[in-house]
Amino acid sequence: DAGVTQSPTHLIKTRGQQVTLRCSPKSGHDTVSWYQQALGQGPQFIFQYYEEEERQRGNFPDRFSGHQFPNYSSELNVNALLLGDSALYLCASSRTAANYGYTFGSGTRLTVV
Amino acid sequence: TQLLEQSPQFLSIQEGENLTVYCNSSSVFSSLQWYRQEPGEGPVLLVTVVTGGEVKKLKRLTFQFGDARKDSSLHITAAQPGDTGLYLCAGAPAGNNRKLIWGLGTSLAVNP
Numbered sequence: 001d002a003g004v005t006q007s008p009t010h011l012i013k014t015r016g017q018q019v020t021l022r023c024s025p026k027s028g029h030d031t032v033s034w035y036q037q038a039l040g041q042g043p044q045f046i047f048q049y050y051e052e053e054e055r056q057r058g059n060f061p062d063r064f065s066g067h068q069f070p071n072y073s074s075e076l077n078v079n080a081l082l083l084g085d086s087a088l089y090l091c092a093s094s095r096t097a098a099n100y101g102y103t104f105g106s107g108t109r110l111t112v113v
Numbered sequence: 114t115q116l117l118e119q120s121p122q123f124l125s126i127q128e129g130e131n132l133t134v135y136c137n138s139s140s141v142f143s144s145l146q147w148y149r150q151e152p153g154e155g156p157v158l159l160v161t162v163v164t165g166g167e168v169k170k171l172k173r174l175t176f177q178f179g180d181a182r183k184d185s186s187l188h189i190t191a192a193q194p195g196d197t198g199l200y201l202c203a204g205a206p207a208g209n210n211r212k213l214i215w216g217l218g219t220s221l222a223v224n225p
Contacts, residue, residue: 004155031211033212033213040199040218040220041217041218042119042201042215042216042217042218043156043201043215044215045212045213045215048211048212050211055211056211056212088153090155090156092155096211100161101146101158101161102146102156102158102203102213103158104148104155104156104157105155106153106154106155107153107154107155109153
């Protein structure tokens, strides 16, 4: 049973560029959440997708956008990259309610230079 | 604003020692989850507690949910170097169990 798959694993982009990160959720999960994590800190919630719609959003600017496809996979897009966007981006999938816990992917390490 | 205060933030102990990590809030949670994360990897779910006063054990790890479902603790007995990592607690707020509120994490180092 495959867990959460994220791609790519590492990425280097130049300031001002745009990036797309991809996530395939665990089988049986219909909800995808995206997090940004700085080194040594807890994850910061970006947004959550369910039924192809953004259901909740954290305190991130509109440069961060996403999409969920009918097969529940999801993309995170970041426009006009800033140096401060360098972080580990984590995708987590779950059933509709968070009570059951999240399954995380290994993340995408984004470096903006 | 719902907060989950996790303490201590950093912990460095010797192999064989015991330790306890705390997560506290003024908010009620329908569930509280504990995760462990290693460098370069995503967090891995260790346990979910849902009932006030619930205690769960996972080998040398003991998890407890407060009676009022506002706090939780993680106790590790006879810590080993393999326990080293970032421990995160996360709560699903009562009334909105579709999102998680995260603690800032406890970075644990167990020295041989």
